[in-house]
Amino acid sequence: MKTVEPGPGIATPETLPPPSIAVWQHRHILDLDDFTREEIELVLETADAMAEVLTREVKRVPTLRGKTVVTMFYEPSTRTRASFELAAKNLSADTVSLDASKSSVTKGESLIDSLRTIQALGADFIVMRHSQSGAPYLATQHVNCSIINAGDGWHAHPSQALLDLYTIRRHLGKLDNLKVAIIGDIMHSRVARSNIWGMSTMGARIILCAPHTLLARGMESFLAKCQLPNVSIETDIEPALEDADVVMLLRLQTERQQSGLLPSLREYIQLYQLTTERLSLARQNVLVMHPGPINEGIEISPEVAHGTQSVIEEQVSNGVAIRMALLYLIAGGKNK
Amino acid sequence: MSERTLMSPQDMHRALVRIAHEIVERNRGAKDIVLVGMQTRGVPLAMRLAATIQDLEEITIPVGSLDISLYRDDLSSLSLKPTVHRTDIPVDVAGKQVVLVDDVFYTGRSIRAAMDALIDLGRPQSIQLAVLIDRGHRELPIRSDYVGKNIPTSNNEEIKVYVKEVDGEDKVSIIAPAKGVADENS
Numbered sequence: 001m002k003t004v005e006p007g008p009g010i011a012t013p014e015t016l017p018p019p020s021i022a023v024w025q026h027r028h029i030l031d032l033d034d035f036t037r038e039e040i041e042l043v044l045e046t047a048d049a050m051a052e053v054l055t056r057e058v059k060r061v062p063t064l065r066g067k068t069v070v071t072m073f074y075e076p077s078t079r080t081r082a083s084f085e086l087a088a089k090n091l092s093a094d095t096v097s098l099d100a101s102k103s104s105v106t107k108g109e110s111l112i113d114s115l116r117t118i119q120a121l122g123a124d125f126i127v128m129r130h131s132q133s134g135a136p137y138l139a140t141q142h143v144n145c146s147i148i149n150a151g152d153g154w155h156a157h158p159s160q161a162l163l164d165l166y167t168i169r170r171h172l173g174k175l176d177n178l179k180v181a182i183i184g185d186i187m188h189s190r191v192a193r194s195n196i197w198g199m200s201t202m203g204a205r206i207i208l209c210a211p212h213t214l215l216a217r218g219m220e221s222f223l224a225k226c227q228l229p230n231v232s233i234e235t236d237i238e239p240a241l242e243d244a245d246v247v248m249l250l251r252l253q254t255e256r257q258q259s260g261l262l263p264s265l266r267e268y269i270q271l272y273q274l275t276t277e278r279l280s281l282a283r284q285n286v287l288v289m290h291p292g293p294i295n296e297g298i299e300i301s302p303e304v305a306h307g308t309q310s311v312i313e314e315q316v317s318n319g320v321a322i323r324m325a326l327l328y329l330i331a332g333g334k335n336k
Numbered sequence: 337m338s339e340r341t342l343m344s345p346q347d348m349h350r351a352l353v354r355i356a357h358e359i360v361e362r363n364r365g366a367k368d369i370v371l372v373g374m375q376t377r378g379v380p381l382a383m384r385l386a387a388t389i390q391d392l393e394e395i396t397i398p399v400g401s402l403d404i405s406l407y408r409d410d411l412s413s414l415s416l417k418p419t420v421h422r423t424d425i426p427v428d429v430a431g432k433q434v435v436l437v438d439d440v441f442y443t444g445r446s447i448r449a450a451m452d453a454l455i456d457l458g459r460p461q462s463i464q465l466a467v468l469i470d471r472g473h474r475e476l477p478i479r480s481d482y483v484g485k486n487i488p489t490s491n492n493e494e495i496k497v498y499v500k501e502v503d504g505e506d507k508v509s510i511i512a513p514a515k516g517v518a519d520e521n522s
Binding site (some may be wrong): 045046048049050052053056058060061062063091328 | 403405406407408420421422423424452453456457
């Protein structure tokens with residue numbers, strides 16, 4: 001008996017990933033600093049399967065039927081929150097969304113009391129965003145639900161970093177030895193911090209580029225201490241862009257801007273805005289990324305933001321698949 | 337632990353050729369037949385069945401792959417996570433005679449999940465089941481239409497199907513636990 005040539009798109013044993021017996025132990029998603037390369041790859045592969053579900057006419061599978069996902073946001077958000085809620089619904093979970101500005105928080109309820117209340121109401125997963133770095137870690141000590149960090153202060157935003165990795169991998173196939181320039185307000189950026197962990201674990205070279213005042217203080221010694229030799233710092237945009245495979249812009253966080261960090265917005269635009277001309281320094285098939293929301297005309301020019309190299313909208317769509325993968329994986333995870 | 341071979345490569349080949357003939361006979365030809373292999377080892381088995389049917393009937397048989405991880409009923413008890421593969425069926429299953437192909441037929445729970453997964457993709461005219469090994473111990477009222485070999489087993493034995501495309505060789509073996517090992521009822 002001869003074997004039939006598989007049609008296009010059919011997974012053949014050669015294209016299948018090796019039978020994975022990776023042990024997934026995470027019950028919470030707090031940051032990527034405790035993720036191994038195998039774990040990140042498992043998330044990205046799982047997201048691929050979820051992406052297939054999203055192409056169906058009925059985008060729903062019964063995986064998390066009977067589970068409840070509560071999103072608890074103490075800071076404004078459009079895409080992250082909508083994306084987590086859609087992900088939960090696509091997996092047939094029930095979702096409840098709490099808006100801290102309209103909840104008992106305004107009556108003075110503490111974070112821990114709010115968490116306990118949500119647990120008592122029967123939540124299985126709590127997706128939380130909080131302005132205090134470390135708040136989700138505190139949450140894991142007080143409730144038994146799985147906690148997913150959807151952004152805590154300046155510290156971490158793991159699901160965003162994972163969807164960035166996923167987007168890059170879909171376009172460029174791998175992350176090993178890619179040159180990634182992360183440009184903008186590094187100091188206030190939780191996205192940059194989580195991406196530093198995720199991208200260096202996946203083998204990319206990272207250039208952090210910002211004016212001195214917007215680089216986190218002590219970044220050099222932090223990088224040395226954490227043994228991240230693939231991450232370097234650059235204060236001029238041109239060398240950072242040279243031969244870059246990926247350029248990730250960060251929003252100038254005007255709401256977090258302390259006075260005196262920048263001489264003027266105009267100077268920042270002059271020196272750091274990603275323009276078509278500057279982008280030509282990067283590789284021809286460079287990916288332009290931005291975690292959003294975009295300040296068009298400040299960190300990025302409108303032509304580049306909507307140009308051919310931009311994958312900014314695709315990042316948003318990939319977010320749903322990544323968050324479905326995370327919910328699926330932690331539903332079966334153990335402790336950590 | 338001792339491993340004993342139950343089927344040689346020739347035995348597997350003969351069983352698959354017979355199943356291919358049975359599929360054609362039962363469906364009076366191969367028109368509208370879609371073979372869907374269950375990840376991982378059902379997929380190469382489905383491809384081999386399709387090749388044989390194509391030789392017999394001289395029409396192209398679509399072959400797809402189905403992953404049931406998202407439809408399982410025991411998600412929270414899994415701690416070893418196998419990768420979720422993509423489901424990939426090249427044609428619309430609506431109105432087709434879909435033959436699910438799997439290596440080992442055991443409790444019936446994965447077939448239950450597979451039927452749910454298939455029906456989410458469309459409404460097939462019928463769903464039939466072809467398995468290489470039926471080892472008994474059903475927990476659901478599900479039966480197979482085509483069987484390569486019936487192998488009565490006890491719950492603490494393990495059936496292993498090796499296929500060339502995945503494992504580098506073709507064979508079926510049974511693994512009996514060492515004496516004194518408790519029945520884990522896997």
